Amino acid sequence: MMIQVEKIFKRYNHNSKTINALDGVSFQINQSDFVTVTGPSGSGKSTLLLSLFGLIRISSGSIQFNDRRIDDLPDRELALIRKKDVGYVLQSFALIPYLTTIQNVMIPLALGRIRKKEQFDRASEILEYVGLSDRMDHLPGELSAGQQQRVAIARAIVHHPKVILADEPTGNLDPFLSVEILEFLKKINEENKITVMMVTHSPVAAQYGTVKLHLQNGKIMNNNR
Amino acid sequence: MTLFKLVCIELWKRKSQLITGLLAITLGIAVIVGIQSVAVVSEQNVAKNLDNLGANILILPQAASIDDYYTADIDAPTLPMDYVERILSSTIAGVDNMSPKLTRRIKVKGQTVVLTGILPKSEIASKPLWQSSGLLGKQLTTECSPNQTVNESHGMEDERLQRKAIDTLYSENCLAGSQVAKKLNLSVNNKITILGKSFTVAKILPETGTVDDDRIFANLKDVQNLLKIENQVSAIEIMGCCHAISEGLLSQLRNILPDTRVTSINQIVSTQIETNQLMKKITLVMLIIIFFVGGISIGNFIWANVNERKKEIGILRMIGANHWTIYSLFLYKAVFLGIVGGILGYLLGTLAGVILGPYFAGINVQPVAIYFLYSILLSVIIAIAGSVLPTCLAARIDPHLNLQED
Numbered sequence: 101m102m103i104q105v106e107k108i109f110k111r112y113n114h115n116s117k118t119i120n121a122l123d124g125v126s127f128q129i130n131q132s133d134f135v136t137v138t139g140p141s142g143s144g145k146s147t148l149l150l151s152l153f154g155l156i157r158i159s160s161g162s163i164q165f166n167d168r169r170i171d172d173l174p175d176r177e178l179a180l181i182r183k184k185d186v187g188y189v190l191q192s193f194a195l196i197p198y199l200t201t202i203q204n205v206m207i208p209l210a211l212g213r214i215r216k217k218e219q220f221d222r223a224s225e226i227l228e229y230v231g232l233s234d235r236m237d238h239l240p241g242e243l244s245a246g247q248q249q250r251v252a253i254a255r256a257i258v259h260h261p262k263v264i265l266a267d268e269p270t271g272n273l274d275p276f277l278s279v280e281i282l283e284f285l286k287k288i289n290e291e292n293k294i295t296v297m298m299v300t301h302s303p304v305a306a307q308y309g310t311v312k313l314h315l316q317n318g319k320i321m322n323n324n325r
Numbered sequence: 326m327t328l329f330k331l332v333c334i335e336l337w338k339r340k341s342q343l344i345t346g347l348l349a350i351t352l353g354i355a356v357i358v359g360i361q362s363v364a365v366v367s368e369q370n371v372a373k374n375l376d377n378l379g380a381n382i383l384i385l386p387q388a389a390s391i392d393d394y395y396t397a398d399i400d401a402p403t404l405p406m407d408y409v410e411r412i413l414s415s416t417i418a419g420v421d422n423m424s425p426k427l428t429r430r431i432k433v434k435g436q437t438v439v440l441t442g443i444l445p446k447s448e449i450a451s452k453p454l455w456q457s458s459g460l461l462g463k464q465l466t467t468e469c470s471p472n473q474t475v476n477e478s479h480g481m482e483d484e485r486l487q488r489k490a491i492d493t494l495y496s497e498n499c500l501a502g503s504q505v506a507k508k509l510n511l512s513v514n515n516k517i518t519i520l521g522k523s524f525t526v527a528k529i530l531p532e533t534g535t536v537d538d539d540r541i542f543a544n545l546k547d548v549q550n551l552l553k554i555e556n557q558v559s560a561i562e563i564m565g566c567c568h569a570i571s572e573g574l575l576s577q578l579r580n581i582l583p584d585t586r587v588t589s590i591n592q593i594v595s596t597q598i599e600t601n602q603l604m605k606k607i608t609l610v611m612l613i614i615i616f617f618v619g620g621i622s623i624g625n626f627i628w629a630n631v632n633e634r635k636k637e638i639g640i641l642r643m644i645g646a647n648h649w650t651i652y653s654l655f656l657y658k659a660v661f662l663g664i665v666g667g668i669l670g671y672l673l674g675t676l677a678g679v680i681l682g683p684y685f686a687g688i689n690v691q692p693v694a695i696y697f698l699y700s701i702l703l704s705v706i707i708a709i710a711g712s713v714l715p716t717c718l719a720a721r722i723d724p725h726l727n728l729q730e731d
Contacts (some may be wrong), residue, residue: 155643179647180647186645194639195640196637207331207641211326211328211645216326216327256643
């Protein structure tokens with residue numbers, strides 16, 4: 101079991117009212133699972149995704165990753181886990197605007213203090229894998245939305261993570277590009293045995309999941325494994 | 326890709342911000358360097374003026390009073406000439422010049438005058454007003470005041486001959502104070518008989534407004550012989566460094582000359598100390614103001630940069646950057662701005678001082694090389710100090726808040 105989530109709560113105070121963004125969520129994810137998380141807006145999908153590796157701190161409950169409890173780790177150690185084992189793909193692509201395609205892809209390797217030559221070789225190889233070897237020196241603003249999302253995917257997998265967490269990765273893309281990105285994630289999941297957890301509104305995207313979670317009001321209503 | 330390269334790329338891609346940030350720190354450093362460069366020359370001028378006040382410490386025999394020194398009574402007590410050697414061979418710091426002298430009232434041409442025996446070099450070195458009138462081309466190097474070049478030719482008809490005469494003050498020569506010269510109707514090269522010995526007036530001294538105007542000066546050895554007071558002097562005048570005086574020079578002198586009366590000429594010393602302290606305080610106040618203004622400018626720049634880059638910080642946190650990585654990102658930037666701003670600030674400040682100094686303050690400002698290093702150090706310190714708070718806040722930004730924006 102790669103990820104085990106048990107009864108996690110995330111509470112916010114808003115206008116002296118307590119809101120449960122996550123309300124006792126529990127589930128398990130194995131290696132190579134392709135997990136899709138669906139649910140209406142405000143159901144807690146993104147909160148759940150960002151809570152898994154500490155980008156949002158949960159109020160209670162526990163999260164284990166590779167049999168190690170991680171929800172109570174200090175920021176420094178959580179950052180280390182994210183740097184080594186996690187790749188993120190977001191709806192807004194989250195690329196650094198003044199860096200070229202290859203520089204954006206090299207950042208996770210730079211944070212891991214990989215040698216410059218190896219950074220370049222690995223980033224080039226990944227960009228070729230996602231079909232952007234001819235766009236290495238382009239800035240994000242010079243790329244199409246689909247290309248930007250492929251750069252984000254390249255950045256998410258360049259350091260060989262164990263998990264990819266994708267928050268609405270097709271939310272800004274047209275249906276044709278959406279399928280392209282989903283196929284990419286599926287390919288990465290199948291070829292590299294990387295676990296993917298994807299939050300989506302799209303019923304089409306949800307069909308890619310081998311494990312399907314449905315959230316409503318911060319609770320898992322359906323766990324279709 | 327390295328963090329430093331990331332900083333460089335960010336700076337380069339956002340040139341307008343780079344220029345704004347650099348401008349803030351460059352102007353701050355330029356103001357400090359400009360003011361300091363002018364202040365150094367001003368201090369030299371002030372120090373020169375302070376030196377014109379002359380000796381500031383008197384060593385008198387224990388039994389003597391200050392009045393004895395000025396009235397030169399016939400039986401005023403004396404002290405051994407060896408005391409000069411004793412001071413010279415000690416390790417006391419802050420004694421710029423010593424002038425031993427023997428002074429007595431005598432009759433010349435029926436008039437009462439004060440005869441003073443001096444060591445010419447020492448005496449002239451302690452009398453800047455005499456130097457500025459061209460008596461001696463000596464360059465004073467003191468421990469507390471900057472080097473100063475004495476006007477060598479002012480007012481002398483035959484400078485070489487005159488200087489030679491006064492520098493050595495031959496046994497047959499004497500110098501006459503301006504009032505004595507008037508009283509005895511003396512002029513240069515006149516012969517005058519003092520205690521039975523004939524002297525030639527080598528120079529009429531310029532009016533100083535002091536007791537020196539009423540004196541005739543001859544070689545100390547000759548005066549000792551004529552007065553039959555061998556190896557004795559009435560007083561030793563000292564030009565002491567005012568820092569050293571405030572740090573205990575007087576008590577050190579008393580320790581090595583216990584049977585003497587060591588006294589400072591309060592008015593002179595207090596003027597010197599007060600002026601030096603005022604100069605230092607003004608410079609310090611300027612430094613403090615600029616430190617805060619510069620720090621706030623840089624802090625404001627980094628804060629604006631942090632706000633603009635919140636999403637980027639969130640991205641970096643998301644992909645594994647920890648707090649220290651975010652700190653480093655902004656501190657590298659602050660150090661880079663500090664170094665470049667320091668260099669540019671030094672160049673601009675020095676140029677401003679060199680160009681504006683003569684125009685506004687009537688002083689020639691020279692570039693001070695050591696300020697190059699100080700500028701960079703100060704600039705980096707200001708940049709880091711100004712960046713600490715916004716950088717800490719940047720590192721604590723909750724990443725998910727910015728990742729979910731758009």
